[in-house]
Amino acid sequence: MEGMGVTLLLSLITVVFGTILGTVFALMRLSKSKILNIISETYTEIVRGIPLLLQLWVIYLLFSSALGKVGAVCLALLLNSAAYVAEIIRSGIQAVDKGQVEASRSLGINANKTMTKIVLPQAVKNILPALGNEFVTVIKETSLSSVFYIGDLMTAKTIITTQTYLAIEPYIIIGIIYFILTYTLSKFIGKFEKRLKLSD
Amino acid sequence: MIKVKNLQKKFGSLEVLKGIDEEIAKGEVVSVIGPSGSGKSTFLRCLNLIEIPTKGTIEFDGEIIYKKESSRYKKAVEAIKAKKKEMNSQEYKAKYKAAVLEYKKHQNLEKARLKKLDKAINIHRQKMGMVFQHFNVFPHLNVLENITLAPVLTNKMNKEEAEIVAKELLEKVGLKDKIYDYPKKLSGGQKQRLAIARALAMNPKVMLFDEPTSALDPEMVKEVLDIIKQVVKMGMTVVIVTHEMGFAKEISDRVFFMDDGKIVEKGTPKEVFENPQHPRTKEFLSKVL
Numbered sequence: 001m002e003g004m005g006v007t008l009l010l011s012l013i014t015v016v017f018g019t020i021l022g023t024v025f026a027l028m029r030l031s032k033s034k035i036l037n038i039i040s041e042t043y044t045e046i047v048r049g050i051p052l053l054l055q056l057w058v059i060y061l062l063f064s065s066a067l068g069k070v071g072a073v074c075l076a077l078l079l080n081s082a083a084y085v086a087e088i089i090r091s092g093i094q095a096v097d098k099g100q101v102e103a104s105r106s107l108g109i110n111a112n113k114t115m116t117k118i119v120l121p122q123a124v125k126n127i128l129p130a131l132g133n134e135f136v137t138v139i140k141e142t143s144l145s146s147v148f149y150i151g152d153l154m155t156a157k158t159i160i161t162t163q164t165y166l167a168i169e170p171y172i173i174i175g176i177i178y179f180i181l182t183y184t185l186s187k188f189i190g191k192f193e194k195r196l197k198l199s200d
Numbered sequence: 201m202i203k204v205k206n207l208q209k210k211f212g213s214l215e216v217l218k219g220i221d222e223e224i225a226k227g228e229v230v231s232v233i234g235p236s237g238s239g240k241s242t243f244l245r246c247l248n249l250i251e252i253p254t255k256g257t258i259e260f261d262g263e264i265i266y267k268k269e270s271s272r273y274k275k276a277v278e279a280i281k282a283k284k285k286e287m288n289s290q291e292y293k294a295k296y297k298a299a300v301l302e303y304k305k306h307q308n309l310e311k312a313r314l315k316k317l318d319k320a321i322n323i324h325r326q327k328m329g330m331v332f333q334h335f336n337v338f339p340h341l342n343v344l345e346n347i348t349l350a351p352v353l354t355n356k357m358n359k360e361e362a363e364i365v366a367k368e369l370l371e372k373v374g375l376k377d378k379i380y381d382y383p384k385k386l387s388g389g390q391k392q393r394l395a396i397a398r399a400l401a402m403n404p405k406v407m408l409f410d411e412p413t414s415a416l417d418p419e420m421v422k423e424v425l426d427i428i429k430q431v432v433k434m435g436m437t438v439v440i441v442t443h444e445m446g447f448a449k450e451i452s453d454r455v456f457f458m459d460d461g462k463i464v465e466k467g468t469p470k471e472v473f474e475n476p477q478h479p480r481t482k483e484f485l486s487k488v489l
Contacts, residue, residue: 102250103336103395107350107402108326117353121340
């Protein structure tokens with residue numbers, strides 16, 4: 001049970017800060033400044049091109065003394081998630097028909113208001129399903145942090161195994177808990193999407 | 201009302217507009233016809249600066265809203281390049297560097313100027329309504345909000361005023377019973393009529409129509425054309441890019457025939473349709489009529 005708390009905490013921190021950071025990277029990618037474009041693009045490409053476990057190790061070794069075990073793992077997870085979120089938001093915004101921007105600008109609405117009143121409301125519908133998937137992925141990826149024995153669900157499983165000598169049963173129970181978490185989340189997001197669709 | 205001088209537009213190395221000089225008077229209805237790829241739409245889109253011209257001047261209502269002449273700084277760089285053989289390498293390098301520096305400085309000034317222009321462009325666009333081939337109605341807003349959005353966001357009217365205007369316009373375009381529907385539920389013709397009402401809500405001085413019926417099912421073309429006729433009757437200055445030759449003939453004061461980035465023939469509908477002079481016009485009309 002304690003394991004679930006840690007897993008949820010890890011996921012929550014990753015999701016919240018990953019989304020914030022991801023939004024920043026997405027805006028950098030879409031901005032007119034070439035330097036910001038390159039920074040954001042390089043970051044997402046590197047993070048997406050390297051295994052998460054490796055990133056976890058590197059960040060853990062660099063920061064675990066400063067931030068503590070859990071802090072370092074959190075940092076690694078959210079830095080990783082931010083890259084994916086950035087791509088999701090960028091593609092969601094770019095998927096909005098160019099004609100929408102043209103129509104808005106042709107009415108004399110300035111660029112900022114066009115973004116907030118025309119593009120973003122439509123982009124949310126593109127972004128949300130993919131973002132939901134990313135959240136589910138994050139919950140599952142926190143299991144990698146058991147490598148560092150920080151008390152998440154998978155760590156809890158290892159502890160149980162060593163105490164009870166049961167091999168497969170703990171896996172099944174932990175699996176069910178993971179599934180309940182992710183299934184609840186995806187149902188919740190599904191409902192939210194439906195409500196957005198109503199206004200279509 | 202609208203005056204363009206030496207209007208040019210390039211997309212990369214593709215020259216779409218090769219220098220257009222034209223004047224459109226107040227209250228005039230002008231149709232632009234021609235084969236696809238001839239630059240008709242680009243010409244129209246340059247008028248309200250949705251497409252920024254590569255070169256040329258655009259005047260609207262006696263005000264220069266866009267002006268860009270060929271840069272003499274760039275010419276200077278090229279002139280030095282051309283004389284490369286006459287100079288020794290050190291002299292060339294120094295001169296070349298100086299010219300490029302000057303050119304870049306000028307470009308930055310130009311950029312700053314364009315940024316300032318942005319605000320002016322917004323005001324200019326408010327006076328020029330535009331209707332698109334693919335309607336581009338806002339899918340996340342209902343019919344009423346589609347119309348009131350721009351007048352409210354640009355501080356032209358408050359919400360109550362905008363709604364009164366919107367309702368009047370919806371009556372005119374025959375969409376009054378759809379007022380709280382979302383565009384998803386509208387047919388193509390209804391969407392286009394909504395788009396026309398949306399543009400009219402800003403009380404523009406000019407209306408630009410970019411192939412307004414090309415994406416419509418045949419049975420819906422008429423309802424949209426009828427609304428455009430109403431707009432013409434209001435005395436609005438209208439520029440319309442269209443493939444509806446009969447319609448162009450009926451409503452226009454003048455017709456431009458464009459081919460290969462230029463206006464190759466212009467005149468009254470009678471002159472252009474019944475007695476075309478240019479061989480390209482003859483060829484085009486023989487194919488479409």
